[in-house]
Amino acid sequence: MTTPPSVLLRRRWLEALLPEVVFEGWSEVAAVAAAEKAGLTEGEKALAAPRGVIDLIDGFFDEAETAAKAALEGEDFEGLRVPEKVKCGVLAWLEALEPHREAVRRAASRGFLPWGAGPALQRSWKVADMVWTAAGDASEDYNRFSKRGLLASVIPAIVLHWADNPSAEDLESFIDRRLSHASGLGRTAGRFVKPFLDRLPQKHA
DSSP states (O other): OOOOOHHHHHHHHHHHHHHHHHHOOOHHHHHHHHHHHHTTOOOOOOHOOOTHHHHHHHHHHHHHHHHHHHHTOOOOOOOOOHHHHHHHHHHHHHHHHGGHHHHHHHHHHHHHHHHHHHHHHHHHHHHHHHHHTTTTTTOOOOHHHHHHHHHHHHHHHHHHOOOOOOHHHHHHHHHHHHHHHHHHHHHHHHHHHHHHHHTTTTOOO
């Protein structure tokens, strides 16, 4: 598959930007300086990231998601329980982000701001979808959305814990607890929501 020019330009921009993010954060000033360093024209900047920094952050996380997906394709999940498969997916994604831990911290801090919350939620959902798909989930009903929604809800906490550089054992234990808590919430919600959905008129082809 041919990589779109916008993605190639965004990668070039990110290569110049990521070293600066450690000191300047995901700021417009840092983005402009990195674009100049990368030799991007105004037209190329508009093609690579029409929304500016938000698109650059999205591109950064998209690259990690792509790397994690590729890593998971080579994993043997035979014999693993579903929570273990999901944990493997989350860990693979965090591994892909590992070289740029400070950039993730800076992105997470933007996610708590009013203008950053929406994109941050969308990123969490995309990661959750990638993880569940890699785990073999192909459901199309209520379960699809509940699984992804519950995982997306705990991803920010997992990222913040990971950003503090815990030991591998501590990180896995934290993820296990978050996934167990989310699973419990899902079972509770399912007892109330699923019967309601089942009573709705069904569409027939």
